Amino acid sequence: MKSILGKMIKIKHALKVMLFSMLLSWCVSTLAQKQPNIVFILADDAGYADFGFQGSSEFKTPHLDQLASQSIRFSQAYVSAAVCGPSRAGILTGKYQQRFGYEENNVPGYMSASATTGDEMGLPLDQKLLPEYLKEQGYKTALFGKWHMGNADKFHPTKRGFDTFYGFRGGARSYYEFNENNKNNRQEDRLERGFGNFEESKLYLTDALAEATTDFIEKNQKQPFFVYLSFNAVHTPMEARPDDLKQFPNLKGKRKTLAAMTLGLDRACGNVLAKLDELGVRENTLIVFTNDNGGPSGTNASSNKPLGGTKANHLEGGIRVPFLMSWPKQLKENTVYDYPISTLDLLPTFYQIAGGNEKNINDIDGVNLLPFISGKNEARPHETLFWKKEVRGAIRYKDWKLIRYPDRPAELYNLAQDISEVNNLASSNPELVKELYKRFFQWEIGLERPRWMLKHLYEAKAIERIDTYRNTTN
Structure with a gap:
């Protein structure tokens, strides 16, 4: 009898433990879904005017x-650098990348012989990145597409x-699979799934990245996730699907x-949104769409x-880029925010909505945008x-805005009155030029x-390009 009673007590205890475990699991799941x-x-090298919502009719x-x-x-959304790699380094760290020596030069590249070279070039390992902050809040994190933060294994996204991770380590590659007719000589251009698992997709790359993204979202829909969909579109090489080319019979050459x-x-973005x-x-x-820098008009006709x-x-x-932010029932739809913001702001904004406290993040330059775009704070974010x-x-x-050059006097513009920067006001505002020089130097x-x-x-x-495209001839 005692034996039977003992077994019943054990069974009752086991049921309590199981029920408690199920309840705890349900609570965790419910709380997680509130995040x-x-x-x-992130698009790559797109022109500021080359979207319908930016006014394009072409x-x-x-x-x-x-x-x-x-x-x-x-x-008035800005990136922290006018080229791909440094801009992305700023996004991932939430700080001016020059502060840790990642100035406006891509890696790897045609560098000075006296500089760090090859596999030593990459986003420094002592910098804490956006996905690491979000993992601390319980998020599943994924990168699809272009990395461009260093080719060596130590810089790999999964580290x-x-x-x-599904994408490539470098900064640009063909949109079609590599084979005998489309050869590749750079290891960093190879498509990689996870760490060290190289493969080639038969899909047009922009479509392949969207497909991988939708697969991840479907598999991780029961928990909070962070997706960094880092397109190489529309960076060179200039390669499009034949059926897409047919949609633009009135355009020619690179522009077409x-x-x-x-x-x-756009189709790839639509597939992700539809999922x-x-x-x-x-x-x-929360969905954010933007671009990594301005369009390189001379190379891709943007x-x-x-x-x-x-x-x-x-x-x-x-440095000024298209920028959209959508969060149904949390942010106002179809509105425009006119104060300047920076892509440096993404890290603290994402961290805050993930459940973290952005005030606990030390040593960053971005700000949490939520109080500003909600109207709680009517000041400029920056x-x-x-x-x-x-x-x-x-x-x-x-x-x-003051611009400093190596080959000519500094130029001064009032962007509220002169968005195209054609009226240089430096000579008529010498004291303001001095003040801005001093402010810049104190930062530098x-x-x-x-x-x-x-x-x-x-x-x-670079100076030649400035002179060629400074008067909005692009």
Whole structure:
């Protein structure tokens, strides 16, 4: 009898433990779902004006246009660098990348012989990255597409906070599989699933990245996830699907190819958004779409109008980008936010909505955007913003912008009155020029020396591009 009673007590205890475990699991699951998913979509080298929601009548971007109607559109969104790699380093760290020696030069590249080279070039390992912050809040993290933060294994995405990686380590590659007819000589251009598992997709790459993203979302829909969909579209090489090219019979040359590549980018974004809707998780998902720098008009025929300048310089066309943020029932739809923001702001904003306290993050330059876009804080998120590449640099203070050059006097513009930067006001405002120079220098003396630098001959080419595209001829 005692034996039977003992067994009954054990069974009762086991049932209590099991029920408690199930209840705990349910509570964790319920709480986890209150944390919003985060989908961050980054285009590559797109022109400021090359989207329907940015005013283009030539290009077709129906899915992104619809997203814009459901979003806050930021009219003065800036990147922290005018080229791909450093811009992405700023996004991932939430701080000016020059502070840890990652100046406006991509890795690897045609560098000075005296600089750090090869596999030593990459986002420094002592920097804590965005996915690492989100993993601490219980998020599943994934990167699909372009990495460009160092080719060596030690810099690999899966060693920097990403649970899942499908993409390539370098900065640009063909949109089609490598084979005998499409050869590749760079290891970093190979598609990789996870760590060291190289493969080739038969899909057009923009479509393949969207497919991998939707697969991840479906598999991880029961828990909070962070997706960094890092397209290489519309970066060169200029390669589009034949059926997309047919959609633009009135365009020619690179402009036609770019339009087709942008259509492919839009379709891929649409597929990801449709998956969120299909699974019923869209309302609990924050979506951000932006671009890594201005369009390089000379290489891919992109348009940055009405901005002057292009990728790789500090005129507005190099650093101001399209930017959308959507979060159903949390943020106002179809509205415009006009104060300047920075992609540095993404890290603290994402961390805050994930359940962290952005005030506990030390030593970053971005700010949590939520109080500003909700109207709780009516001040500017940033009174001052900076850009720098060796001698060249720029500072925006309120609506004034000073640009420093190596081969001519500094230029001063009032962006509230002159978005195209055609009326240089430096000579009529000498005291303001001095003040902005001093503000820039005070920021500059706190930076690390660049870990790698381009040969100076490439700076001459950069100046040529400034002069070619400064008057919005693109």
